[in-house]
Amino acid sequence: MTTVAVKPATMAQALGRALRDAMAADPAVHVMGEDVGTLGGVFRVTDGLAKEFGEDRCTDTPLAEAGILGTAVGMAMYGLRPVVEMQFDAFAYPAFEQLISHVSRMRNRTRGAMPLPITIRVPYGGGIGGVEHHSDSSEAYYMATPGLHVVTPATVADAYGLLRAAIASDDPVVFLEPKRLYWSKDSWNPEEPPAVEPIGRAVVRRSGRSATLITYGPSLPVCLEAVEAAQAEGWNLEVVDLRSLVPFDDETVTTSVRRTGRAVVVHESGTFGGPGGEIAARVTERCFHYLEAPVLRVAGFDIPYPPPMLERHHLPGVDRILDAVARLQWEAEN
Amino acid sequence: MTVMEQRGAYRPTPPPAWQPRTDPAPLLPDEVPYRVLGTDAAAEADPELLRRLYGELVRGRRYNTQATALTKQGRLAVYPSSTGQEACQVAAALVLEERDWLFPSYRDTLAAVARGLDPVQALGLLRGDWHSGYDPRERRIAPLCTPLATQLPHAVGLAHAARLQGDDVVALALVGDGGTSEGDFHEALNFAAVWQAPVVFLVQNNGFAISVPLAKQTAAPSLAHKAVGYGMPGRLVDGNDAAAVHQVLGEAVAHARAGGGPTLVEAVTYRMEAHTNADDDKRYRADSEVEAWRAHDPIALLEHTLTERGLLDEAGIQAAREDAEAMAADLRERMNQDPALDPMDLFGHVYDQPTTQLLEQEAQLRAELAAQERHHESEGAPR
Numbered sequence: 001m002t003t004v005a006v007k008p009a010t011m012a013q014a015l016g017r018a019l020r021d022a023m024a025a026d027p028a029v030h031v032m033g034e035d036v037g038t039l040g041g042v043f044r045v046t047d048g049l050a051k052e053f054g055e056d057r058c059t060d061t062p063l064a065e066a067g068i069l070g071t072a073v074g075m076a077m078y079g080l081r082p083v084v085e086m087q088f089d090a091f092a093y094p095a096f097e098q099l100i101s102h103v104s105r106m107r108n109r110t111r112g113a114m115p116l117p118i119t120i121r122v123p124y125g126g127g128i129g130g131v132e133h134h135s136d137s138s139e140a141y142y143m144a145t146p147g148l149h150v151v152t153p154a155t156v157a158d159a160y161g162l163l164r165a166a167i168a169s170d171d172p173v174v175f176l177e178p179k180r181l182y183w184s185k186d187s188w189n190p191e192e193p194p195a196v197e198p199i200g201r202a203v204v205r206r207s208g209r210s211a212t213l214i215t216y217g218p219s220l221p222v223c224l225e226a227v228e229a230a231q232a233e234g235w236n237l238e239v240v241d242l243r244s245l246v247p248f249d250d251e252t253v254t255t256s257v258r259r260t261g262r263a264v265v266v267h268e269s270g271t272f273g274g275p276g277g278e279i280a281a282r283v284t285e286r287c288f289h290y291l292e293a294p295v296l297r298v299a300g301f302d303i304p305y306p307p308p309m310l311e312r313h314h315l316p317g318v319d320r321i322l323d324a325v326a327r328l329q330w331e332a333e334n
Numbered sequence: 335m336t337v338m339e340q341r342g343a344y345r346p347t348p349p350p351a352w353q354p355r356t357d358p359a360p361l362l363p364d365e366v367p368y369r370v371l372g373t374d375a376a377a378e379a380d381p382e383l384l385r386r387l388y389g390e391l392v393r394g395r396r397y398n399t400q401a402t403a404l405t406k407q408g409r410l411a412v413y414p415s416s417t418g419q420e421a422c423q424v425a426a427a428l429v430l431e432e433r434d435w436l437f438p439s440y441r442d443t444l445a446a447v448a449r450g451l452d453p454v455q456a457l458g459l460l461r462g463d464w465h466s467g468y469d470p471r472e473r474r475i476a477p478l479c480t481p482l483a484t485q486l487p488h489a490v491g492l493a494h495a496a497r498l499q500g501d502d503v504v505a506l507a508l509v510g511d512g513g514t515s516e517g518d519f520h521e522a523l524n525f526a527a528v529w530q531a532p533v534v535f536l537v538q539n540n541g542f543a544i545s546v547p548l549a550k551q552t553a554a555p556s557l558a559h560k561a562v563g564y565g566m567p568g569r570l571v572d573g574n575d576a577a578a579v580h581q582v583l584g585e586a587v588a589h590a591r592a593g594g595g596p597t598l599v600e601a602v603t604y605r606m607e608a609h610t611n612a613d614d615d616k617r618y619r620a621d622s623e624v625e626a627w628r629a630h631d632p633i634a635l636l637e638h639t640l641t642e643r644g645l646l647d648e649a650g651i652q653a654a655r656e657d658a659e660a661m662a663a664d665l666r667e668r669m670n671q672d673p674a675l676d677p678m679d680l681f682g683h684v685y686d687q688p689t690t691q692l693l694e695q696e697a698q699l700r701a702e703l704a705a706q707e708r709h710h711e712s713e714g715a716p717r
């Protein structure tokens with residue numbers, strides 16, 4: 001048996017590999033967006049695809065997000081499986097009309113006759129020192145729109161597996177890429193890409209007893225760091241990585257919180273009207289009698305995403321998570 | 335009676351004669367970009383204006399090199415240089431009266447500075463201490479706009495409002511070639527033409543939208559041609575010829591001010607640097623193409639005309655350079671100071687009256703910062 005060298009791969013490379021493998025496996029898969037061809041995308045996720053599959057399958061579009069997603073709708077209606085790239089989170093907004101008025105409801109309005117297998121890749125979130133409009137976390141808007149799946153990987157392996165699953169899905173998937181993790185690395189066997197699981201399953205990244213941190217995407221590494229720091233205080237934290245916001249894996253989350261009796265939801269996007277509110281409500285509904293304290297949220301402030309020089313004060317960090325965990329203790333004892 | 339029953343009785347009447355609402359011929363752009371420098375028209379151009387344009391071009395170029403240097407020192411997060419496009423920027427600023435408005439895109443720092451915005455303030459967005467941060471009313475410059483083409487309808491609305499109030503104010507809106515593909519561009523042009531709003535759109539066609547060349551952006555004969563379909567004149571101008579851009583924009587502004595409605599001006603120019611310092615232009619264009627455009631440098635073009643006409647000598651050139659150098663030195667010095675930042679500013683200006691939730695979050699951050707302070711003090715660590 002020959003052993004294949006296990007090499008480190010970045011999340012951006014894993015995403016590119018998923019696109020490549022999906023295109024090789026199915027000629028209906030088309031990649032399109034601004035600068036995805038010759039340049040290979042501003043984050044180089046689509047690097048090499050135009051060369052390998054031709055410009056008809058990896059297409060530099062005119063600069064128009066509504067047009068990109070709108071034409072993808074027509075392409076999907078004709079049997080293709082478009083994967084569109086929105087260059088940055090806030091630049092997806094011109095495409096919202098198409099997303100909300102058509103992409104999300106085509107299956108429903110055609111009584112299931114016309115599903116739209118479109119994957120919409122959106123780099124999102126802050127922490128990279130981006131100028132205005134380059135750091136938004138828009139997941140709450142997508143979650144609030146019935147008919148869309150909303151998925152976000154936090155590890156290199158999940159980036160691959162979830163993107164393959166998203167492209168294979170017969171429903172539209174908003175695939176949120178935490179851009180500050182694009183360069184995070186993990187070992188990777190190029191001969192054997194990671195497993196592809198159906199979307200919709202959360203995973204326990206660390207088991208613990210004191211409390212459950214419920215998180216996803218860019219906040220996962222922060223939560224894992226908090227686990228280490230919490231150990232010094234004698235807290236043994238469990239971390240659930242949601243991976244998929246829609247559908248939501250109630251089972252994994254509920255099982256964990258029933259065991260620990262305490263939960264903190266951690267995410268970067270705003271608190272009020274944010275994903276954490278929905279998650280806390282679900283947890284409370286299912287775990288009320290198991291809870292030793294209210295479910296808390298550690299999330300972004302309710303402000304427009306701040307300029308880079310101030311973003312560190314906005315982003316939920318380890319200290320803020322530990323403060324919340326400490327409050328859970330206090331709530332439980334008083 | 336159903337429609338089907340009605341059909342039998344239906345007798346088509348011939349349609350009334352169709353006539354175009356507007357004769358498209360006068361709206362169509364020239365076949366080649368309009369030029370002044372290097373033509374007979376150069377001899378007629380106002381010496382005072384040419385000298386002013388020259389001074390601003392030299393300052394603009396120096397500003398671009400200084401800001402690029404600041405990105406290398408980590409003082410700026412990113413800088414989209416407009417080297418090669420200075421003529422468009424400067425003409426856009428100088429053609430406007432004080433009461434007029436400028437709607438720049440994110441690459442148009444020079445236009446904003448030439449219109450009088452403090453050079454440091456013009457970099458606020460890119461430095462990252464505040465988004466925009468200046469009062470648009472002070473110099474009548476809308477915030478430098480990152481989402482492409484979204485400022486164009488604003489320009490139309492403002493110009494329309496000014497006209498409704500009886501003010502002879504003109505709005506000049508800047509957009510790139512890539513931006514002309516956005517829906518907002520088309521909606522803005524249509525509103526402007528239907529309302530006959532006193533607005534001028536200047537497209538700086540610099541060849542690329544990041545990596546995408548114009549040929550993949552549009553199939554139109556030129557971007558100026560797009561105007562005709564909306565019912566406004568399109569003008570094509572050499573974007574490296576400051577005198578020509580100034581003249582064409584001047585005519586468009588005068589036309590708008592006189593109640594003639596909007597104009598779309600396409601300035602054909604070239605982006606000499608990469609999209610930003612984060613971009614690798616080797617991936618999508620050949621050095622030879624960049625070199626070919628270097629021979630058509632906007633500063634050299636104007637310098638040549640000025641010296642030929644005896645309007646500029648070595649001393650004049652030297653003076654312009656010294657003036658630009660002084661501006662750069664001042665910019666460098668002020669940008670090398672850390673901006674005074676207060677994290678509590680995060681909560682300022684979200685609403686007129688902060689929500690109770692925001693007040694809670696403000697208190698939370700204040701407590702966190704105080705705790706950090708105590709921690710540092712007890713550890714004696716430098717802050």
Ligand SMILES: Cc1ncc(C[n+]2csc(CCOP(=O)(O)OP(=O)(O)O)c2C)c(N)n1
Pocket residue numbers: 034063065087088091094441480481482509510511512513514540542543544605609
């Ligand atoms: C709505 C929107 N989509 C995408 C982007 C990302 N983006 C920033 S600059 C750029 C290219 C712009 O090209 P062009 O309009 O020609 O202007 P130039 O950069 O050449 O001045 C792109 C795609 C954006 N800023 N806004």
